[in-house]
Amino acid sequence: MSGSNLTxxxxxxxxxxxxxxxxxxxxxxxxxNTATKVESDGGAxxxxxxxxxxxxxxxxxxxxxxxxxxxxxxVHEVTDPLQSSxxxxxxxxxxxxxxxxxxVTNLNTSDAVMSTLMCLExxxxxxxxxxxxITAEDFPELDGDVAAGASRRGxxxxxxxxxxxxxxxxxxxxxxxxxxxxIRLN
Numbered sequence: 001m002s003g004s005n006l007t008x009x010x011x012x013x014x015x016x017x018x019x020x021x022x023x024x025x026x027x028x029x030x031x032x033n034t035a036t037k038v039e040s041d042g043g044a045x046x047x048x049x050x051x052x053x054x055x056x057x058x059x060x061x062x063x064x065x066x067x068x069x070x071x072x073x074x075v076h077e078v079t080d081p082l083q084s085s086x087x088x089x090x091x092x093x094x095x096x097x098x099x100x101x102x103x104v105t106n107l108n109t110s111d112a113v114m115s116t117l118m119c120l121e122x123x124x125x126x127x128x129x130x131x132x133x134i135t136a137e138d139f140p141e142l143d144g145d146v147a148a149g150a151s152r153r154g155x156x157x158x159x160x161x162x163x164x165x166x167x168x169x170x171x172x173x174x175x176x177x178x179x180x181x182x183i184r185l186n
């Protein structure tokens with residue numbers, strides 16, 4: 001093997017190892033976020049309703065102001081089922097639409113993007129997951145840029161089977177951090 005060929009292979013191996021190290025560092029630097037209910041004065045509550053310390057598995061309710069990572073989320077209202085205003089577009093047979101009126105606040109010192117496809121998921125009592133539905137409804141858009149310290153309010157619609165119950169909204173918008181806020185919708 002020639003010297004230049006060996007040097008080329010060593011550089012390739014070093015590049016791969018460097019790439020792996022970067023990925024490991026990014027994953028290792030991710031924090032585990034714990035969702036907490038925020039009091040009306042803006043401070044985090046240390047305990048849940050039963051008086052026990054809040055845990056990552058705590059399930060919140062509609063109307064609770066919840067903080068997780070660099071975000072605050074508030075579900076103002078839920079419409080279940082949501083009736084379509086279009087005679088041509090509606091949920092598939094055997095399904096219904098569920099709409100959640102949400103407000104998110106970016107607590108970071110830099111702008112962030114709210115993406116319903118990336119940050120929201122709906123789960124039922126049988127652990128089936130549902131993503132955002134496409135509707136003809138003219139609701140305020142939740143997706144978009146959220147300036148540092150600013151809020152954005154809009155409606156997210158999900159399509160679920162008629163018999164789905166125990167619906168819980170899962171919110172997780174910090175890419176490198178684990179943890180999510182779980183908010184019971186019904």
